[in-house]
Amino acid sequence: MYLLTFIVKRLLWLVPSVFGIIVITFVISHVIPADPVRLAAGDTATPEQVAALREELGFDRPLVVQLWYYVQNLVQGDLGESLFTGRPVVEDLLGRLPATIELTLVAMIFSIVVGIPLGVVSALRRNSLLDHVVRIVTVSGLAIASFWLGIMLQLAFAMHFDWLPLGGRFDGFPPPTVTGFLLIDTLIDGDWEGFGNAFSHLLLPALTLAFPALATIVRFTRAGVLDVIQSPYVLHERAMGFPPSVIVWKYVLRNALVATVTQIGLLFGILLAGAVVIEAVFDWPGLGYYAVNSIVMSDYNAVLGFTVWAGVIYMLVNLAVDVVLVLIDPRRSAA
């Protein structure tokens, strides 16, 4: 019950936050020096045609009025039409969402599955060779430019060795869409070759995307374990003769992971932002690729729609993280 009020309270906070995001992006994207209407109208348009289009798109009205209409439409789930594809932005975004989610999820799962054990072992064997190697990798993960890492991986594995494809999501015709995730759709289709095809395309971008996330998870898990392992209850358990593996993987980890789980929420932001650049490097047909293209073409509605979406998804993930945190550590719900 307590959890329910907590969730409801947090959900209510979403409303002003989303409104804030809209205002910020709206104000920013409407002080553009480039004239999107002229771009949309094309080079051959006469001044009269441009003026007509401006009126039709509503760009001649005051900013506040435009904002009001935008919010009104948004509440009904309408983000306007892309000035370039001519399709509703919501449709464009929805169509590209699965590709980005698949990429982000695989990267996230990889960094959690590899990162947490690595962090624990690194903390238990503090200052060993393994710990030093892990720390070097961790520090590098946060310092390396992801676009550069992606290009280097392409250079090695796609160009030099020719083991993996250079970019894209699938060769040939994709399987019939059920979930939109190619890894799952190929399996549903029973198409093992297709699964391998999708997987080989996913590997490099997912690894590139996962690297900084992995570094963060290892870092916080290591710090968390080091912190918890000194506490009196661990001493008590040791005195009681519990096997070390039970102490570490059952009791220490649960408390040590609080910091890590908080980070996972923030990480999602890193991943989402990283996806923008990495999708551009690997021609991955997701939200980020769409956003970069819309930015290049000054496509207002598309950029705005993407930013609002990214903000909302990010906030929802962080809400979910907070709920998980309360489940791990019930003392938190009091705060």
Added chain:
Amino acid sequence: MSGFARILRKIAEDRVALIGLVLIVLLVLVALFAPLLATHPEDVWEIHPELRLLPPSAEHLFGTDRMGGDIYSRILFGARLTIVIGVVAVGASLLIGVPIGLLAAFYANWFGDLLMRISDVFLAVPQVILAIAIAQTLGPSLPNVILALSLTYWPWFTRLVYAETKRLQNEVFIEATEALGASPWRLIVLHILPNISSAIIVRISLGMGFTILTAAALGFLGLGAQPPVPEWGRMVAESREFLPMAWWYALAPGLAIFLVVMGFNLLGDGLRDVLDPRLRKSPGRRAAAAVRRGS
């Protein structure tokens, strides 16, 4: 000054922080003496079509680019840009973020709440995305990239200053000073700021790393300085159409970004250990070893 000397000595004792400091000192020296160190300083502007895409050699240490420019010399001059981007963007975020954080902490009413809510909204959108949106709308140029980075980074200072000030306000010595009738100004300048400066310094160092990395990403997407300005992220982007043949073209600027960001991150981490007594080297080592041995 003795405090500064003390910090320097402690950094020298911490191997990790020392590596960071060395990397940054190198960056500054390279930027200052770029005209002297560069083998082809004129290549920042000049083009030599007959020398394009040469592999590394004694004459061109890191090879040449698509215009025949010496990549080594261009990277040295790029170091200047990198420093300018980092210093101006972090400096501006500091000037915006710190006063807002202090105001929010001192006005514990709707006004303080509003300020913190606004900074939360900025943090609610992943920063790179917001920076891209801003840099794009303002038009691709270096000053606009710096502006975009400043507009997105300030909330980190606000949050930090707010949290640290709130923590201090509960301390007895602050309460006592307040009770003695000190003005808020006196309180902030003489008591709050000196006590939160370590945390701010650590954040500045990490912020430099983050801003330089983000600026490189914006440059890579074509939103930053326009050619022939030797911006590192832009250079990586230019190299793409000549891969895999001209591998050196992509390698050198990426490594430069990596080393500089690494330097700031390591220094920031080291400074945190040195400056923040609460996080000073913990006695966890023995406990960890004991659990592992099962003793």
